[in-house]
Amino acid sequence: MKSDELWFAYINDWAGQFPGLDWFMLQVSRESNLVIPGILVVGYWGWMKWAEARFAFPCLALLIGFSDFLGGQLKTLIGRPRPCQVLDHIHELVGCGGAFSMPSNHAMNSGTAISFLVMLYPPLGWILWPFLGLIGLSRVFLGAHYVTDVLVGVALGALLGGGVGFLLKARVFRKKPLAG
Numbered sequence: 001m002k003s004d005e006l007w008f009a010y011i012n013d014w015a016g017q018f019p020g021l022d023w024f025m026l027q028v029s030r031e032s033n034l035v036i037p038g039i040l041v042v043g044y045w046g047w048m049k050w051a052e053a054r055f056a057f058p059c060l061a062l063l064i065g066f067s068d069f070l071g072g073q074l075k076t077l078i079g080r081p082r083p084c085q086v087l088d089h090i091h092e093l094v095g096c097g098g099a100f101s102m103p104s105n106h107a108m109n110s111g112t113a114i115s116f117l118v119m120l121y122p123p124l125g126w127i128l129w130p131f132l133g134l135i136g137l138s139r140v141f142l143g144a145h146y147v148t149d150v151l152v153g154v155a156l157g158a159l160l161g162g163g164v165g166f167l168l169k170a171r172v173f174r175k176k177p178l179a180g
Contacts (some may be wrong), residue, residue, distance in 0.1 A: 007147040008083055008090075015091035022093060029094065029138040033165065052120070060116055061136040067112040067160055068105055071153065075100035083146055092143040103153035104145045110135045111157020119165025164180060 013167040017023060027033055042057055084092050113134045132179040136150040 004148050005087065005144045007081075008140055009085070011137065012083075012091050014145065015093055015141050017124050023161050025138040025141045026093060028134050029034075029142055029144075031106070056120060056168060059164065060113060063112050063116060063161055063164055064109050067157055070160075071103055071105040071108040071156070074103055074156075078102045080146075080149070082144065084143055090143045092162065094119070094142045094144055097144050101145055102149045103156055104136070104139050104149045106139050107132075107136045107145075107150045107153030108157040108160075111154040112161035113157075115158040115161035116165040117161075119162050119168055 015025070042053070075098070079100055081099070082096055082101040083090055084096040110132055116126045118128055132154065136154055139145040139150050140147055
């Protein structure tokens with residue numbers, strides 16, 4: 001058994017043993033649970049730093065869309081089957097999902113958004129980095145991805161979101177103050 005399969009089995013074997021943990025991991029992984037907090041954060045962002053938010057929020061939205069598109073294209077290009085398609089005895093709590101596994105779009109999109117936000121507002125890192133870790137862990141726990149699928153998704157998302165966040169902070173927000 002390959003090390004990626006061993007890590008997958010170790011994490012995924014916890015699924016089904018504790019109903020509360022299963023429920024929590026499902027909630028962490030459910031994208032719809034981010035809508036209300038996202039709206040509140042954007043509202044607060046706009047209220048406190050309108051000049052930045054009116055420019056950065058559309059950038060973030062486009063970035064997440066691009067990240068999702070790129071992740072889908074990479075899945076097709078890499079063509080790695082999901083664990084549920086090749087492994088026996090897995091705890092599959094969310095269904096098998098699409099045909100391919102690498103990279104995890106959940107991890108890539110979350111990594112993009114979180115890296116972008118932390119690049120602009122470093123103090124957010126103390127809460128957003130652990131949350132990104134939970135999202136990635138939940139994808140393996142629920143049986144949807146291998147650990148390396150998640151790690152590659154986070155790394156690509158961090159490069160994309162962190163890179164654009166860095167450019168935005170260095171080139172737009174520092175060079176000329178935006179009128180609010």
